[in-house]
Amino acid sequence: MFEVLFLQFLNGLDKGSAYALIALGLTLVFGTLGVVNFAHGALFMFGAFCAVLFRQLLTLETVTLDPEKLSPWGAPVEIRQPLVQAWFGDVGAVLVNYSVPLSLLLSIPVMLIIGIVMERGIIKHFYKRPHAEQILVTFGLAIVFGEIIKAVFGPNPIPQPMPTELRGAADIGAWLGMQPNVITYPLWRLVYFLFALGVIGSVLAFLQFTTFGMVVRAGMADRETVGALGINIDRRFTIMFGIAAVVAGMAGVMYTPLLPPSYTMGMDFLVISFVVVVVGGMGSLPGAIAAGFLLGILQSFASMHQLKAFFPGIDQVIIYLVAVVVLLVLPRGLMGRRGVMEA
Amino acid sequence: MAGIMSRKDATLFIGFAAVVLLLPILAAPFGAAYPDLLQRFMIFGIFAIGFNILFGLTGYLSFGHAAFFGVGSYAAMWSFKLLSLNAIPAILFAVAIAGVFALVIGYLSLRRSGIYFSILTLAFAQMCYSLAYSVLTPITNGETGLRMIRADPRVLDRLFSEAPAGVPVPSLFGISLSGWNGFYFSALFLLATFFLAMRITNSPFGMMLKGIKSNQNRMNYTGFNTRPYALTAFVISGMLAGLAGSLLVVTDPLAGAERMQWTASGEVVLMTILGGVGTLVGPVIGAWLIKYFENIFSSFNDNVLSSFFGFLPDGAREAAVVVAGKFVGEGWHLSLGLLFVLIVVFLPGGIMEGVRRISSAIRRRGGGRHATARGELSPSAAE
Numbered sequence: 001m002f003e004v005l006f007l008q009f010l011n012g013l014d015k016g017s018a019y020a021l022i023a024l025g026l027t028l029v030f031g032t033l034g035v036v037n038f039a040h041g042a043l044f045m046f047g048a049f050c051a052v053l054f055r056q057l058l059t060l061e062t063v064t065l066d067p068e069k070l071s072p073w074g075a076p077v078e079i080r081q082p083l084v085q086a087w088f089g090d091v092g093a094v095l096v097n098y099s100v101p102l103s104l105l106l107s108i109p110v111m112l113i114i115g116i117v118m119e120r121g122i123i124k125h126f127y128k129r130p131h132a133e134q135i136l137v138t139f140g141l142a143i144v145f146g147e148i149i150k151a152v153f154g155p156n157p158i159p160q161p162m163p164t165e166l167r168g169a170a171d172i173g174a175w176l177g178m179q180p181n182v183i184t185y186p187l188w189r190l191v192y193f194l195f196a197l198g199v200i201g202s203v204l205a206f207l208q209f210t211t212f213g214m215v216v217r218a219g220m221a222d223r224e225t226v227g228a229l230g231i232n233i234d235r236r237f238t239i240m241f242g243i244a245a246v247v248a249g250m251a252g253v254m255y256t257p258l259l260p261p262s263y264t265m266g267m268d269f270l271v272i273s274f275v276v277v278v279v280g281g282m283g284s285l286p287g288a289i290a291a292g293f294l295l296g297i298l299q300s301f302a303s304m305h306q307l308k309a310f311f312p313g314i315d316q317v318i319i320y321l322v323a324v325v326v327l328l329v330l331p332r333g334l335m336g337r338r339g340v341m342e343a
Numbered sequence: 344m345a346g347i348m349s350r351k352d353a354t355l356f357i358g359f360a361a362v363v364l365l366l367p368i369l370a371a372p373f374g375a376a377y378p379d380l381l382q383r384f385m386i387f388g389i390f391a392i393g394f395n396i397l398f399g400l401t402g403y404l405s406f407g408h409a410a411f412f413g414v415g416s417y418a419a420m421w422s423f424k425l426l427s428l429n430a431i432p433a434i435l436f437a438v439a440i441a442g443v444f445a446l447v448i449g450y451l452s453l454r455r456s457g458i459y460f461s462i463l464t465l466a467f468a469q470m471c472y473s474l475a476y477s478v479l480t481p482i483t484n485g486e487t488g489l490r491m492i493r494a495d496p497r498v499l500d501r502l503f504s505e506a507p508a509g510v511p512v513p514s515l516f517g518i519s520l521s522g523w524n525g526f527y528f529s530a531l532f533l534l535a536t537f538f539l540a541m542r543i544t545n546s547p548f549g550m551m552l553k554g555i556k557s558n559q560n561r562m563n564y565t566g567f568n569t570r571p572y573a574l575t576a577f578v579i580s581g582m583l584a585g586l587a588g589s590l591l592v593v594t595d596p597l598a599g600a601e602r603m604q605w606t607a608s609g610e611v612v613l614m615t616i617l618g619g620v621g622t623l624v625g626p627v628i629g630a631w632l633i634k635y636f637e638n639i640f641s642s643f644n645d646n647v648l649s650s651f652f653g654f655l656p657d658g659a660r661e662a663a664v665v666v667a668g669k670f671v672g673e674g675w676h677l678s679l680g681l682l683f684v685l686i687v688v689f690l691p692g693g694i695m696e697g698v699r700r701i702s703s704a705i706r707r708r709g710g711g712r713h714a715t716a717r718g719e720l721s722p723s724a725a726e
Contacts, residue, residue, distance in 0.1 A: 036458060125688065131458060132404050136616055137687040139609060143680030151674055271469065271605060278462045313478030320466035320473075327455055327463055 003173070003182050008300045010172065014189040014258065016296020017196030021251035022273040023280060023288035024200060025244035031220050031283045032237045035123055036131050038138035041270025042145035043245045046114060047107050047252025048261035049149055052158050054103035058096050062086065098163045100257055107249045115245025119238050142266060150263040157260035162188045188257050195254050199247060200289055206243075207285075216240055275323045281336020291334055295319050352541055359537055359624065363530050367523070373635070378526045379594065380638050384631045385529035386590045389536045391614040391626035393583025396540060398612070399621035400549060401576045402556030403453070406461045406608050407468030410448070411441045411581040413475065413603030415588025417482065420489045420598040423513060427499035430513050430520055430528070434589045441585020442578055444471075449577030453570055456559065468608055475600040488599035513593045520593050529590050533627075536583055541623055543579070552576050584611075613683055619695030628694055633679065640675035 026040045059082050066077040082096060095102065122141065126134045166187045173183030207213035219226045219233040226233045252261070259265065276295055280287030301307065302318035314321075326333060348356070362369065366384070370376040394408050418440040422433035452463040475483040483489060491511045513520045520528055543549045551572045554562045562569045592598055601607070614633050619625025652663045670678045690697050 122684070122688065129691075133687055133691055135404065135458070135461070136612070137684055139612075140680050140683035140687060143676060144684060147674055147677035147680060151677065267606070271465065274462060275466060278459060282458065313474050316473035316477050317470045320470045323466045324451070324463060324470075327459055328451060331455060331459070 003178070004304070005301075007183055007185075008304055009297055010183070010185045010189075012297030012300030013193045013293070014296075015299060016293035017193050018251055018255050018269070018292075019273055019276045019296050020289045020292025021196055021199060022248055022269055023276040023292045024203060024285065025248040025251075026273060026277050027280070027283060027285050027288040028203075028244040028247075029241055030277070031285070032216060032240045033119070033123065033127065035126060036134045036138070037123070038135050038270060038274075039118070039141040039145060039266075040138075040244075040248055041266035041268070041273065042142045043111065043114070043248040043266075044252040044255075044269050045149060045261065045263070045266035046145065047111060047249030048256050048265060049153060049252075050107035050110055050249060051100050051103040051160055051253045051256045052153060052261055054106045055096075055099040055160060058082065058099050097165075100160055100162060100253065103253050104250055107253045108246055111246045111249030112242045114249075115242035116238055118245070119241040123241065124238075142270065146263045146266055153263070155263065157262035159260040160256035162257035166191060192254050192258065196251070199250060203243070203247060204285070212236065212239075272319055275319055279323050279326045279333050281333030284333070284335040287333060287335030295322060298322060348541065348545070352545065355623070356538060356541060359627075360534050363533060364527075366530075367526070374639065375635055378522045380634070382526045382529050382590075382594045383634050383638075385526065385533040386587045386594070387611075387614065387630035387634055388533050388627040389529075389590070390584055390587035390611050391618070391630040392533075392536050392540050392623075393580040393587065394611045395615050395620065395622075395626040396543060396552075396583070397576050397580040398615060399626070400544065400552040400556065401573055403456070403573065403577070404461050404612070405452075405464040405577075405580075406605060406612070407448070407464035407466075408580070408584050408611055409603050409605065409607035410468035410471040411445055411584035412588040412591075412607065412611075413471065413598075413600065414444050415441045415585030416592050416598040416602055417475075417489060418585070419589030419592040420491070420596075421482075423491050423497075423511070423592070423596070424489075424495040425498065427497055428511055428514050429499070430515050430593050432499070433513070433592070434532075434586060437585045437589030437592075438582045441588070442582040445578045445581025445585075446574070449574050449581065453573050453577060465605055465608070468603060469605060472600055472603040472605070475603060483598075483600060485600070488597045490597045511596075513596065525594055528593070532586060532590060536586070537623070537627070539579075544623060548572065548575070613679070615693075617683065617686055617693055619693030622693075622695040625693050625695040632694075636675065636679065640670075640678065643675075 022040060022044055025043070026037060029035055029037045029040070061082055063078050069077045071077050082092065086092070088095070118141070122137065123134075126137060168187055169184040170187050170190050171180055171183070172185050172190075174180040176183075207217055215226065215231055215233070216236055219231075219236065223233055252265075272295070273292075276291045277288050279295065280289070280291030298318055299315070303315040307314055363385070366381055367376050367378075370381060375381065390408075390412060394405070397403050397405055397408075415437040418437040419433040422436040426432050426436075448464065448467045452460055452467065455463060476485060493511060495511070497511075515524075515528060518524060543552075551562075551567065551569075554567075555569050555573055559569055588602070591602075610633065611630075614629035615626045616629070617632060618627065618629025652660045652667070655663055668674070686693060692699075
């Protein structure tokens with residue numbers, strides 16, 4: 001029984017990581033700019049499509065006709081070769097193999113630009129407007145972003161292969177001194193979890209230990225005083241919006257081998273990650289991270305068939321059920337501050 | 344009429360009724376004058392008016408109203424299956440069930456406000472949606488959706504007659520409700536809903552709701568217990584959503600879970616915003632525009648476009664068709680999203696605010712008077 005529970009716990013970690021990363025970005029935006037960003041799921045989706053785009057660029061092929069051979073029905077045979085492989089040989093093959101982690105490099109500048117343009121272009125004008133209008137305008141943006149992706153990449157999910165070396169499973173049970181081959185866990189999920197921990201750690205460290213982070217935290221606590229001290233807090237907040245977009249984008253890139261990206265994924269994750277943020281408590285970074293992992297793991301437990309025998313359909317509704325219970329019992333979520341976002 | 348409403352309201356109502364009832368003629372130049380589409384105009388008009396009673400008047404932004412719409416659809420369908428093909432019991436049943444759902448969900452959700460309220464309603468609606476898709480399949484028929492078949496029991500009908508041959512069609516005491524009959528049937532309900540919304544807006548109850556919207560704390564300090572009022576508004580609005588859902592089953596006899604998905608809840612928010620939050624006519628206009636464009640835009644294809652751009656030289660025409668093709672047909676949601684962003688950025692009061700701005704500009708130029716109280720022209724959305 002312990003093994004089963006432990007396995008479900010592990011299975012919840014990767015989803016929990018994705019929730020935590022998206023919720024972290026959402027909370028950063030809310031904490032700094034005070035804006036409720038319903039387009040944040042779309043940023044996650046943009047990240048995922050950075051990986052798709054990167055792979056499509058890498059696998060651009062030259063098609064030449066083989067002068068000697070003919071196919072059985074007499075048509076000339078096509079030879080397809082990725083350009084990268086033609087130019088760089090084996091290095092090119094490695095590049096293609098590792099396209100998903102490598103597209104992080106593409107996603108960082110792209111997401112930073114998207115984030116800053118979005119903030120300067122639209123979000124800026126909504127600081128002083130009511131939260132309902134912020135929700136509405138970003139909801140509209142989310143629709144637009146989803147449709148743009150659909151127009152460019154088509155409506156179907158595009159599977160992204162993970163690097164061949166990371167396809168197997170890790171025998172975590174054996175590492176922990178238990179029986180081998182009882183608790184195995186797909187390597188990529190483990191990579192994703194460690195990656196998420198790394199990103200969360202670096203964002204928190206950045207806020208905690210750099211001067212920039214200190215100014216931002218001061219601005220979150222009292223924006224006007226920081227502004228009065230002669231610091232251009234708006235510019236720093238814009239950069240924070242960019243960073244939140246980068247976090248969402250990187251989360252999306254690395255998630256592509258687990259879930260083939262499609263234009264609906266932004267909306268799918270948005271609903272859940274808003275639930276995560278609200279359960280964690282609006283504006284609380286530790287709350288968002290904790291709630292992300294908590295909900296991911298609970299979702300995983302709920303999909304156990306032993307539990308489903310008692311409560312049919314529990315796996316479908318567990319997240320919303322938890323959200324309802326938490327919100328009704330703890331009005332400000334797990335770690336929310338008093339007076340934030342209460343009408 | 345003077346006894347129940349002021350002269351101005353009576354004029355508005357009569358004008359609205361005239362437009363609605365003459366819609367088959369008025370919509371003809373736009374290529375929208377067929378009963379199926381116009382019936383949707385009526386149904387989503389009801390849905391949007393109901394939503395506006397909660398969002399526009401009371402200031403609570405619900406992201407889960409599609410749940411009541413879907414529940415209404417299922418309830419009406421079961422009434423058609425089990426009781427009778429008559430639409431009246433189906434509608435009563437649907438409104439009652441939607442009301443019970445709204446009472447429970449509203450009672451719980453209204454304990455919080457602001458975004459917490461939005462998320463709670465969203466969570467409840469998503470629960471309804473997921474359950475309808477998975478565990479409740481015996482009731483909802485899952486992904487396939489629920490439809491009527493000839494072998495359904497229909498107890499009340501069987502008391503009087505044998506099961507007729509052919510596909511069962513909802514009726515009103517023997518009059519079939521397909522085609523134009525269905526449209527006028529729904530139109531009557533839209534007019535009734537509009538009348539109700541008008542009465543609520545002008546009543547002391549409506550004033551109370553507006554008070555809750557502008558400052559709930561002050562209402563509490565004055566000694567009013569605001570929650571029962573907000574809950575009443577929530578239930579009324581949920582029942583109207585159920586009514587709309589049941590009318591949709593009359594038109595399109597297939598009840599599916601996707602009507603409860605949160606995108607459907609988002610759609611009614613869009614309708615209300617596009618037309619004008621907190622106004623009487625606005626939500627209806629928003630609903631009509633969205634349903635119209637959904638229907639017309641999504642039927643555009645490359646051939647239509649290329650004949651539209653026929654005046655351009657060949658290369659430019661192809662480019663124009665490719666670019667425009669992204670905004671119509673399959674991609675009409677893109678135009679919808681863009682329109683929505685533009686409306687919220689530049690015209691937060693929706694189309695009704697635009698109309699008001701234009702008319703006041705004309706009046707100012709014509710009469711040389713100063714603009715009257717600009718403050719009341721900008722309806723602020725819920726905080």
